[in-house]
Amino acid sequence: MRTTSVGVHKIATKGPGDVSGLMNLIGSGAIDPASILAILGKTEGNGGVNDFTREYAVAALCSALAPKLDLSAEAVEQRIAFVMSGGTEGVLSPHITVFTRQQVQQQPAGISGKRLSIGMAHTRDFLPEELGRSAQITETAKAVTAAMADAGIADPADVHFVQIKCPLLTSERVEAAAARGNKTATTSAYSSMAYSRGASALGVAVALGEIAADIGDQDVLRRYDLFSKVASTSSGIELMHNVVIVLGNSESSASAFEISHAVMSDAIDAAAVLAALGSVGLGARAQADRELVNIFAKAEASPDGTVRGFRHTMLEDTDISSTRHARAAVGGLIAGLAGTGAVYVSGGAEHQGPAGGGPVAVIARLSD
Structure with missing residues (x-):
């Protein structure tokens, strides 16, 4: 039912x-x-x-x-x-x-298979010195598990996108930690965005069994071989806890929508975007009963300074942030393939997909 x-x-x-x-x-x-x-x-x-x-x-x-x-x-x-x-x-x-x-009170006619489901959970508020560290990883993992339950999703394989809003550090927050005799992961507000995004993404990976649970402070922004294939994390100044939204497919859902995902290996991985579109019937041979709703993706400048062997300058531009370069590049790629610029592309993909790449999820409407 x-x-x-x-x-x-x-x-x-x-x-x-x-x-x-x-x-x-x-x-x-x-x-x-x-x-x-x-x-x-x-x-x-x-x-x-x-x-x-x-x-x-x-x-x-x-x-x-x-x-x-x-x-x-x-x-x-x-x-x-x-x-x-x-x-x-x-x-x-x-x-x-x-x-x-x-x-819903009764089974709608024509609905079959797993359909789009959504669940939400919040972590507790973090202390400034906990951002980008083990506490944020652990608490995020707990929240992802809770959000999956809220969505009626039991199998991690049915999770296709985990969107998280997470905090960042300000000078006041850094000073508050210092007043208690504690050091923060960084004293830079801008760098703290990456630490918070990275730790949150690792929390998703732990919850979904993508990586082992025995990771800690030393792995954040260092072990880029550790990542989640479905995490999308975004830092903001407006909160001190993580908001976790799990999107996936569930037998308990009577939705007219379906979601799937792929993983971009780099910023120009058009094949992955096409694979994500194709997985919900929107590829080159698009099904007549499917309609694109939106695409959600992460983007970042490859940390090794290259894309497929050629040097990029995104990390060396002192006029424009590398995250803005990456959003524009990946946004243009996805928009061209999707036929619309109204797509959700977020910058800063630390531990969200392989280094320089990131997850891309597609939601389609089905006409039953």
């Missing part, structure tokens, strides 16, 4: 504070605000420490949804998982993807 139905809506935005598209869908009855579980967005900021477009977007969404849910804006943020990824370089187009989940 299928118990839940998951919906997915991709909505273009005119700016970080634009909630009109979502409000129109709620007003028309296409989205029940009480069913919204998570919102993932791409905002047109720089994706760095000082990218306040992420916080602005979340605040705008919470304020707009609060009266619809009869909650305070603060309560909305606790109820719904918001993950805003800054940076829409190149052809990437700002948008949000809204995930809904509702209980």
